[in-house]
Amino acid sequence: MHCERVRELLSPYLDEALPAQDRSVLAAHLESCPGCARFAADLRRLARTLSAVGRQGTPPSLQVRLRRTLAGAQPPPSRRSARPPPWPRPRAAGWVARRAAPIMAACALTAVATWWLLSLAEPEARLQHDVLAAHMRALLQESPTQVASADTHWIKPWFSGRVDFSPSVTDLSAEGFLLLGARLDYVGDRRVGVLVYRRRQHSIDVFVWPNPGGNHRAARVVVRKGYTLVTWTRQGLTYWAISDLDPGELNTLQRLL
C-alpha cells in the first residue's frame, strides 16, 4: 500500500473503524515503514494530548441561567401561545430592587449611545428607512411597477422625461434575475427611479438616483427587519437594492448591474 493512502487510513485505523483486512495490511505497512510509523505515533500522541486538554470548563452560572430561562420559556399553552421572551423574568420584588440600579444605568448608557450613533449615521439611516418603507409599500400594492416590461429598450426611454437622469437597464434573465419593469418613487427627499426584478419568488427593488459629487463607492450590505439592503455608487449614480433574498444573491445582482 502506498504511504499516502496509508496516512489517509491511519485515522480510522486508530479509531478501530477499519475492516479487518485493511487493518492487517496497514499493520504490516507500519512494521516496515518508519515514516508512517512515526506519523501514527504522532496521531496517537495528538489524541492523548487532546483528551488531556479536555472540555472547556462550563461556567457554573450557566446552568442556573439556563434553568431560569427554560422555566420562563414554558408558559402553560392554554394561556399564552406567543413566543416567550428568552430572558429570565424576575420572580420577586426584591429582584427588581436589587437589579434596578444597574439596569437604569444601562438604560441611560444605551440611550446616550443610541443618540450618538443616530446623530452620526442619520442621513444613511434615513435613506435605509426610506428605501425599506418604499419597498414595503410596493409589496402591498397590486403591482410593484408602473411600466411592466422585460424589454430594456422599453424601460430606459420610459424614464426619460420622468426623471432627470438615465439609469442603465440591464437584462439579467440569463443570470436568473427577471426584469419585471420600473416605477418612480420618492426616497431621500427626491424623485428616484426604481427597477423591479424578480428572482424565484423574491421581489427586488433597485432604487437609482444621481449623486453628482459622489465618488465611486464599493457595495455595502445592511440587514434591516429581515430585508437585505445593498448600496453602491458608480458613475455618478447611487444605487440601493433591497430584497428578502439572502445577501449573497443580492450581491450577485449588484455585481451584474
Add this chain to the structure above:
Amino acid sequence: MSSLPRFEQLALKHLEAAYNLAFWLVRSRPDAEDVVQDAYLRALRAFQNFHGDDMRPWLLAIVRHTAYRWLNNRRRAGNVISIEEAYQAPATRDPAEPADHAPNAEARLIGAVEQDYVVRALAELPPAFREVVVLREIEGLSYRDIAKVTGAPIGTVMSRLARGRRDLRQALIQLLAEDEPNAL
C-alpha cells in the same frame, strides 16, 4: 404538556458537551454561553420531535446549528474576534490529573506546553475540520453520532477527521519549529 422537567433532566446532563462544542465553534466564552442558551430554547421547543434514547447527538446538532447562525450574524456585523482574544484564559486544569504513572514536574510542564500548542493549532483549523476533531477527540463520539451531529455522511466524517488530524499535526510541527529557540 409538562415536558419541561423531563427535558431538563435529559438535556442538562449534556450541558458540558454543549458548551464545549459551542466554545470551539464560536471561540469566545461569552458567545458560547449565549449560543448554548439559544440552542437549549430551540431544543425545548423542538422537544416533541425528539424520539430516541440518546439525546446527545440530537442536542449537539442544535447547538452546532445555532453556533453557525451566530457566526454568520457575527460575520455580517463585521465583529470578527481574534483567536488570541478568544483564547486568553486556558481552561483551568487540575495539575494533578490522574495519570497512569506519576509524572515528574518537568514532564508535567512539557505536557502543559504541548496542550497549549494543540489548543492553539485546533483553534485555527477550519470549522468543518475543527468540529469533527472536537467531537471525536474531546467528546469521544462515534463516527455515526458525529454524522448525526454534523448532518454529513459517515464517509465524509471519516475523511474530514483524517484531514483534520493531519493538518493539526502539521500545524503543531510548524508551531514547535517557530518556537524552537525557546524550546525547553
